[in-house]
Amino acid sequence: DSGVTQTPKHLITATGQRVTLRCSPRSGDLSVYWYQQSLDQGLQFLIQYYNGEERAKGNILERFSAQQFPDLHSELNLSSLELGDSALYFCASSPRTSASSYNEQFFGPGTRLTVL
Amino acid sequence: GNSVTQMEGPVTLSEEAFLTINCTYTATGYPSLFWYVQYPGEGLQLLLKATKADDKGSNKGFEATYRKETTSFHLEKGSVQVSDSAVYFCALSVQGGAAGNKLTFGGGTRVLVKP
Numbered sequence: 001d002s003g004v005t006q007t008p009k010h011l012i013t014a015t016g017q018r019v020t021l022r023c024s025p026r027s028g029d030l031s032v033y034w035y036q037q038s039l040d041q042g043l044q045f046l047i048q049y050y051n052g053e054e055r056a057k058g059n060i061l062e063r064f065s066a067q068q069f070p071d072l073h074s075e076l077n078l079s080s081l082e083l084g085d086s087a088l089y090f091c092a093s094s095p096r097t098s099a100s101s102y103n104e105q106f107f108g109p110g111t112r113l114t115v116l
Numbered sequence: 117g118n119s120v121t122q123m124e125g126p127v128t129l130s131e132e133a134f135l136t137i138n139c140t141y142t143a144t145g146y147p148s149l150f151w152y153v154q155y156p157g158e159g160l161q162l163l164l165k166a167t168k169a170d171d172k173g174s175n176k177g178f179e180a181t182y183r184k185e186t187t188s189f190h191l192e193k194g195s196v197q198v199s200d201s202a203v204y205f206c207a208l209s210v211q212g213g214a215a216g217n218k219l220t221f222g223g224g225t226r227v228l229v230k231p
Contacts, residue, residue, distance in 0.1 A: 002159070033218065043205065043221040056218055090159060094217065105209075105219060107152075107160040 003027065004108035006091050012114045018079040021111045025072055025093030031055070032074040033094070033105060034066055038087035049074055081115045088112050118143045122206045122222035129196055129229050137191040137225045139180075139206035147208040149173075149182050149189040150219070154203045163191075163204070196229045203227070 003026035013019055025032050034046040036059075045058035049068035060066075063081075068074045078085060089112075092105040122139040129135060141147065151163040151173070164173030169184035180191045189206060206222040 002161070031217065035219075042223050043219075045218040045220070048218060058218060092160075092219075104150075104162060104165065105217075106162070109159040 002106040002108065004091060004093050004106050006089075006108035006111050008111060009109065010112050010114075012116065013081060014116055015081055015083060017081050017115075018077065019081065019113065021076040021078070021089050021091075021113075023074045023076070023091030023093075023108060025074070025091075026106055029093035029095050029106070030072065031094045031105075032068055032072070033092040034060075034074070034076050035090040035092065036087045037090060037110070038084075041087075043090075046076070078113070083115050086113055086115045118147070118208060118210060118220045120206050120208055120220055120222035122204075122225055124223065125203075125226035127225060127227045129227065131198060131229055131231050132195045133229075135191070135193045135196045135200070135227065137204055137206070137227070139189045139191065139222060141187050141189065141206070141208050143187075143208055143210055145210040147210045149180070150207045150209070151178070151180055151189070151191050152205040152207060152221075154205065154224070156202070160205065196227075198229045198231055201227060201229045 005024045007022045030051045033048045037043045046060040048055040066076045088110045090110045091108045094105045120141045148167045150165045152160040153163045164175040166173040166182035172181045178193045203224045207219045
């Protein structure tokens with residue numbers, strides 16, 4: 001158990017809908033990262049938050065957005081869903097950002113999104 | 117930009133065989149290197165890491181050495197078990213800057229160990 005929790009574990013929805021994925025980082029971790037794992041794209045970085053502020057953006061679609069709340073949990077919002085958004089979405093957390101000597105990230109179990 | 121290339125699978129082995137998974141990288145800056153493992157139906161677990169050239173990461177019988185001159189971080193295990201069946205991901209992270217501390221992953225290598 002990494003200490004990172006994600007809910008829900010599975011999500012099945014229809015095209016055009018909107019969903020919210022939730023992540024609680026390890027206790028004390030300030031950085032939260034979101035990744036998407038799909039068969040065709042592999043594991044891709046979406047976005048990083050550090051202590052409530054957006055730190056870096058990757059291949060995140062405009063239909064997707066995220067935020068990190070004062071209690072450090074994070075939510076990833078996916079809207080106008082398409083079939084191609086079906087994937088595993090992972091959240092990871094790490095203790096610090098650039099001050100770290102290395103950047104170990106601890107991953108949650110993921111949310112499997114199926115868009116029908 | 118940063119990228120990681122690892123050998124495609126699946127790799128099928130018999131128990132007690134020697135395992136090698138090749139990984140090479142390109143990076144702007146000085147990366148830290150990682151191997152993550154994903155067991156069926158589970159999330160990613162950090163297997164081992166190395167943060168500077170010539171460092172050797174090791175865990176659970178797996179080893180990998182950070183080779184700056186060949187930009188490689190090959191994963192090895194001397195004697196695999198059925199329980200090692202999983203997907204293995206090589207990854208890198210460059211500290212700080214505009215890219216934050218994101219991980220850049222290779223495509224993953226599925227390993228199947230048969231009894």
